[in-house]
Amino acid sequence: MLYLKNISYHPAATPHPIIENINLQLPLQKLGLIVGTSGSGKTTLLEILAGLAQKTSGQILWGTEELTSVELQQLSGIVFQFPERHFCGSNILEELRLGHPELSTERVKEALTEVGLDHLSYDTAPNALSGGQQRRLSLAVQLIRQPNILLLDEPTAGLDWLMKENLVNLLSRLKKHWTLLIVTHDASDLVDIADNCWRMVNGKIESVNPDVFNLKKKEKIIVDKW
Ligand SMILES: Nc1ncnc2c1ncn2[C@@H]1O[C@H](COP(=O)(O)OP(=O)(O)O)[C@@H](O)[C@H]1O
Ligand SMILES: [Mg+2]
Secondary structure, three states: OEEEEEEEEOOOOOOOOOEEEEEEEEOOOOEEEEEEOOOOOHHHHHHHHOOOOOOOEEEEEEOOEEOOHHHHHHHEEEEOOOHHHOOOOOOHHHHHHOOOOOOOHHHHHHHHHHOOOOOOOOOOOHHHOOHHHHHHHHHHHHHHHOOOEEEEEOOOOOOOHHHHHHHHHHHHHHOOOOEEEEEEOOHHHOHHHOOEEEEEEOOEEEEEOHHHHHHHHHHHHHHHHO
16 A cells, blocks of 8 residues: 655745645555646656655555655656656657666567557667557656656647547556556546546645546536536
């Protein structure tokens, strides 16, 4: 179980905390979904959980063990909203083998198959991929690292409906083996596969029943039909 206890993030330069007193529990092999408008603090929270930003106060625990930023970097794998800013390899194979030079071609193929990119040539440059493919490659990089918790920032943003559907199916399969925490501004694509949902407003979160978003989704479908 992942526990967040009273997590706050308040840089000295900002008048108000960006993250305020967040409490959350996410069981293993469950998919947690945090829904919030732009600027509500979603990316900042993921950066804290990935060990990339330092919380001002509170505790992050994995079971009973409190985690430092370095431990969080090992435990978590983050898929950024714009992964192209973080690619280092000159092609897909290099990207997947960063930090794992010994990685066999079988394992490379397995990881790419898992994310639906096995049809691509290994010497394709990451920057030549579409936005959806880049997010999938970034996910494959994390799957190879085998983190305990996968953090995804707006995984469906900017994808067409078919790519969205493929990605949602993939995430739904992944939760059989992994613990996932996803942040998004649009609940409609992901609410059906979420086990736990929270709403984030101005750096605070509250637990909500996934049906709240499902109702909105149904309303949207009815409106779309007109
Ligand atoms: N290190 C920082 N210093 C000052 N302001 C920050 C810092 N990090 C994020 N912010 C601000 O915090 C708010 C939340 O940002 P963000 O986490 O990116 O929200 P979201 O991902 O929900 O759009 C924004 O207003 C952003 O400008
Ligand atoms: Mg964001």
